[in-house]
Amino acid sequence: MKLIIMRHGQASWSAPSDSLRPLTEAGRHEVRHTVEQLQGEGVNRIVASPYLRAQQTADIASEILGVEVDTINGITPDDRPADAIGQLPEQGNVLVVSHMPLVSALTALLCDGVPSDGPGFGTADAAVLSLEMPAAGLASLQRMLPA
Template sequence: MKLIIMRHGQASWSAPSDSLRPLTGAGRQEVRQTVEQLQGEGINRIVASPYLRAQQTADIASEVLGVTVDTINGITPDDSPVDAIEQLPEEGNVLVVSHMPLVSALTALLCDGVPFGGPGFGTANAAVLSLEIPAAGLASLQKMLPV
């Protein structure tokens, strides 16, 4: 299976709470550019954090890829990467839309078996992982996008 871990696009700081921060126009554009690079990955499922900016990122991905979006509550910025792994689908090619620092910690945990020292993720960056099942230390980082 492939697991593509993506950080949401650039978001506005003007919102009543962190969970309600919307994407900016530039954020929408950068998401579209990254998702267009993911079209050949065979993504058949999208899961996203419930935060507005992640939902908007997933909606753009859904539009471009023609895939539905499921919301997972346990993949917000401060959630545990160990707990997040337990909530991920165990089959298919899945796009996971979430936040820093979780995207970095989750990538490190899946690839290296430890939840620290993962790659840096700018807004709308994505890591394409290859793995049998989502479990600590079993993934291989194929590439980082955008390139």
């Protein structure tokens, strides 16, 4: 299976709470750029954090890839990577839309077996992982896609 871990696009700081921060126009543009690079990856499922900016990122991906979005509560910025793994689909080619620092720590946990500092993720960056199933240390980083 492939697991593509993507950080949401650039978001505005003008919102009543962190969970309600919307994408900026630049954020929408960078998300489109990244997702267009994913068109050949065979994505058949998208899961996203419930935060507005992640939902908006996933909606753009859904529009481009023709795949519906499922919301997962356990992949927000403050969630633990080990807990997040347990909520990920166990088959298919899945796009996961989430936040820093979770995207970095989750990538490290899946590839290296420890939730240390993983690769840096700019807004709308994505990591393409190859793995048999989501579990610590079982993934291989195939490539990073910058926005």
